[in-house]
Amino acid sequence: QQPVQSPQAVILREGEDAVINCSSSKALYSVHWYRQKHGEAPIFLMILLKGGEQKGHDKISASFNEKKQQSSLYLTASQLSYSGTYFCGTEIGYGGATNKLIFGTGTLLAVQP
Amino acid sequence: GAGVSQSPRYKVAKRGQDVALRCDPISGHVSLFWYQQALGQGPEFLTYFQNEAQLDKSGLPSDRFFAERPEGSVSTLKIQRTQQEDSAVYLCASSQREGTYEQYFGPGTRLTVT
Numbered sequence: 001q002q003p004v005q006s007p008q009a010v011i012l013r014e015g016e017d018a019v020i021n022c023s024s025s026k027a028l029y030s031v032h033w034y035r036q037k038h039g040e041a042p043i044f045l046m047i048l049l050k051g052g053e054q055k056g057h058d059k060i061s062a063s064f065n066e067k068k069q070q071s072s073l074y075l076t077a078s079q080l081s082y083s084g085t086y087f088c089g090t091e092i093g094y095g096g097a098t099n100k101l102i103f104g105t106g107t108l109l110a111v112q113p
Numbered sequence: 114g115a116g117v118s119q120s121p122r123y124k125v126a127k128r129g130q131d132v133a134l135r136c137d138p139i140s141g142h143v144s145l146f147w148y149q150q151a152l153g154q155g156p157e158f159l160t161y162f163q164n165e166a167q168l169d170k171s172g173l174p175s176d177r178f179f180a181e182r183p184e185g186s187v188s189t190l191k192i193q194r195t196q197q198e199d200s201a202v203y204l205c206a207s208s209q210r211e212g213t214y215e216q217y218f219g220p221g222t223r224l225t226v227t
Binding site for chain 1: 117144146148153154155156157158161163168169171172204208211212213214215216217218219220221
């Protein structure tokens, strides 16, 4: 039931781009993306609702393909501050909000100068 | 404004002891969530409150775990007769309304059971 994220880890140089994928075996109502630095609380990035929408702010954007039960997070022109572990949180269901997030396996992103 | 706060930040308990972990959500937030996060893993859902009502406790691992939010604001997660496998970071999150909205996480309580 836990969504699978890929890659497990990625190392970037400042300015490079990255894509993080989140794949579920269950039908999804929404996908939430969070970034967590070591020893800190997860920080909310964005929510995508079913309907195949895309969202973005600054240089971080995401897409949600409900038919494939997948979401992708796009990081462009990466900055040192982007380093951390990225988690997708999936809300499983067809009909509406359940408020219960199942988090993915995580992707460790390290941005080097 | 103030974010979600949790106390204590660190707790060491001997196996068999009872512990109580406190969460102060953002003022006015209706929804409150508890998660358990093992080292190197993502948060795992434990339970969810809407105001004072516990609407989902499907993630509580055993009947040793109990959560309450009696007045719809502060919440306490209680673990009775702690076991070594209970060692983890316990995260609390709150959300402004019921439904699919962003959850704001607290810093967590790191519980170590010896």
